[in-house]
Amino acid sequence: MMSIVSEAIWAASPTTTRGQPTPLSSDPKGERVAYASNKSIFLRNIDNPAISKQYTAHTSQTSVARFSPSGYYVASGDVSGTVRVWDCVGEGATKGEYHIISGRINDIAWDGDSQRIIAVGDGKERFGHCITADSGNSVGEISGHSSQINSVSIRQQRPLRAVTGSDDTSLVFYHGAPFKFNTNLRGQHSRFVFGTAFSPDGNVFGSVGADKKIWLFDGKTGEQKTAIGDGVHTGSIFGISWSKDSKQFVTASADQTVRIWDAEAGKAVQTWRMGEEGVVSIPDQQMGVVWPSGRSDGLVISVDLEGNLNYLIPGSQKPTQVVRGHQKNVTAAAISDSTFFTGSFEGRIRAWDISTGLADKVDGDGHSNYVAGLTATSAKGEPQVYSVGWDDSLRSISVPTKTFTGSSTSLKFQPKCVTTTSGTVLIVAPESIELYNDGESVGSFPVKYTPTTIAASGSTVAVGGDDKLVHIYTLSGTTLKDASTELRRATSPISALAFSANGERLAVGAANGKIYAFEAGGEWKLITDRWSAHTARITSLAWDESAEAAASGSLDTNVMVWSVKDPGKRIKALNAHKDGVTGVAWAGVGKVVSTGGDAAVKVWKVSGL
Structure with missing residues (x-):
């Protein structure tokens, strides 16, 4: 029996918005982190x-996910105002x-x-x-x-307390349950309040915001x-998270820093500091932070504007690991031996190591817009990937080396698709096929129809x-000849x-x-026309090494594998x-990798071919 089963999900990066906090949450054991990405929660x-799980039941852009203290449930919100448990x-x-509301859910908290x-x-x-999480019954109101x-x-203890922070620069303190307005805290912050957090022991809560104050x-x-750290952060503070012993907390800021504070000493x-020393770098703004409890290594995880997860161990100077991926829908992909290259809507290219499931960035000056095509070749000795x-x-x-090489070749047209054979790169232009070699144009072949896609062997x-x-x-060489076959x-x-x-x-x-x-x-004999189960445009096709099976991807969200024999x-x-x-x-025998609109990469085990 042929079968296809999910082997791994290599997650998309968290969705981030400049000037807006990106919530991160961790489970009570400190084993997993939850975040919103596009229309999914990872x-x-x-x-x-x-290793990750993906929740796909939201129908609009997700905005926040929070593990319950029990560790059994997640509550997640989206921009339509819906919360799902x-x-x-x-x-x-x-x-x-x-x-819940008629607009974006910005944050969620559990008792x-x-x-x-x-x-x-x-x-x-x-x-x-x-x-209430199980029935949605009202247990108080948020006002003020x-x-x-x-x-x-x-607050995780009784008596129950809650705090909210707003663009109106104030905090509201609530008594519960049921939760009701107790006091309005004004005058502490002078600009938007971005983060609020009770210490695990319930003795204090902290607030941070655009006025750089804690x-x-x-x-x-x-x-x-008390107010602490006056003048230390030099940009908006987007996130705050406490250590499990309630003695320290961590903050993340647009000034590219993540800082651990001693609550008692106020220092x-x-x-x-992320990014190059002395260089202001907007992608390195720190948009959120979580200090997972239940761990022995003291690990802190922050997220930057690019959606990278920075693993920070107290005592170390730099992140011990940076987990990368895509934030926007992936628009092109190509495999070169054991590296899967993906390009996305805003121009980002990532190189995934098939053996570890982790993505590297491609160093150098990349694309600034939609990646329309990727193609791999080894014609010139070392393996290369071309991108348009x-x-x-x-x-x-x-x-x-996972590096852009040579200089960028400016095309005088919008490319649709790219392929390469024997060292020549062929690009689909609006009304022609354009040929390039070593970044230089070597030929142009006008066609009388509108070309859409290309392949070469x-x-x-x-x-x-x-x-x-x-x-x-x-x-032949660098000239295309019509073989008068259609x-x-x-x-x-x-x-x-x-x-x-x-x-x-x-x-x-x-x-x-x-x-x-x-x-x-030869006669280009039809092998089969029975491979018809997709319900929308076929976007990608790939043969396995034996050429006895093919995999297909479609806009209908499905991946299928087909057999020539049957x-x-x-x-x-x-x-x-x-x-x-x-x-x-x-990616080898019995293994298919796929990517798409959710900005993630999936690995599938195919058996019984």
Whole structure:
């Protein structure tokens, strides 16, 4: 029996917004971190970030996720004002879906019994609400603010207390349960309040914000105690998180630093500054921080504006690890031996190590816009990847050093797709196929149809068109010659092409979800036209090494694997990537990697071929 099962999820990075906090949460054991990314929530193993769970039940952009103190549930919010409570230990079943406000949920807090939740954000008639996690019943009200609430924290002991911080520069202190307004704390902060947090022992809570100030208050009475660190942070403070012994807390700031503070002494005891020394770097702004309890190594995790997770161990000067990925939908992918390259909507390229499941950044000057295509080659000795982007440029990447090489080649057109064969790079332009060698233009081949996609093997070049045909050409040196062969089977525009490694087979994908397989060369005999189960555009195709099986990805969110021997049989991974699959590749025998609209990479084990 053929089967396809999920082997790993290599998570997307947290979604970040400049000038807005990015919440991070950790489970009580300090094993996993939770965060929002696009329309998903990822629960990521801290010690092995290549292991993660993905929750996909939200239908709009997610904004926050918080583990319950029991460790059994997560409450997560989205920009539509919906909070979902779900099981994070078993299958991820949703326990409850509650509509809280008519706008973005900015933060969520649990009480110590894992029974009550307060969710806050940017509403119209109210800025938050208190509910029971299992039924959504009201257990108090959030009031006293005049603009959006950015953060909330609940005291984990009785008597129950809660605090919220808002754009109106004030904090509101609540007594509970049921939670009700007790006092409005004004005059401490002079700008937006971004973070609030009770110490684990409940004795104090701290608040931070855009005025770069840190305030501590009495956890039972809400009385102001002390302001600390005046003038230390030089940018907005976006996050605050306490150590499990309640003696220290950590802050994250737009000034590119993460600092540990001694609460009693009111002094910073450790500072990490990200980025190059003395250089102001917006991507290195620290947007959020969590100090996971239940660990023995004292690890702190911060997130920067690029969504990178920085692992910070007290006593060390630099992050011990930086966990990277994509924040925006992946638009192109290519595999080179054991490295999977992915390019995304805003121009970021990542190199994933298939053996570890971790992503590296590609060093050097990359693309500043949509990555339209990636293609791998070893024609010039060392393995290389070529990339084209909607900054209208062609780049080359050295695979061993993960670095952009040479200079950027400016294209005079918007590229649609790229392939390479025997050292020549072929790019699909709006009305022609453009040929490049070592970054120099070596030829242009105008066509009478609108080309959509391209693939090449040896001297054979296949070009798909929106005329529903696959046009075959021969590459001789740097000239394309029309082989006067057209493959006529598809009933809608051609959207994907792939030759097998031995060059003997060609897979053709169409915009209506149908796939056709041909023998490459000679009479171009049709092998099968029965590979039709996708319901939307085929975006990517890949043959396995034996050329007996092919994998496909489609905008219908599914990954499928097909057999040449038994064309009617297919195996599918449904909802593989929310918002569509954009890349598939084989990473050795029986292993498929895929990527797509959720900005994540998935690994699939395929057996029984």
